Amino acid sequence: MNEEIKKMLVEVTKRFLNCSDEEAIEQTDRWLKIVHEIMEEE
Numbered sequence: 001m002n003e004e005i006k007k008m009l010v011e012v013t014k015r016f017l018n019c020s021d022e023e024a025i026e027q028t029d030r031w032l033k034i035v036h037e038i039m040e041e042e
Contacts, residue, residue, distance in 0.1 A: 010028045013031075
């Protein structure tokens with residue numbers, strides 16, 4: 001995945017959840033994994 005896109009997603013997650021950078025990165029990775037799994041099923 002493009003690093004710039006991932007950085008933007010992490011920033012959005014951080015603001016949305018009002019959490020630390022580390023927590024935002026972890027949550028973004030979880031969401032991306034879920035999206036990837038959904039896309040593989042189709």
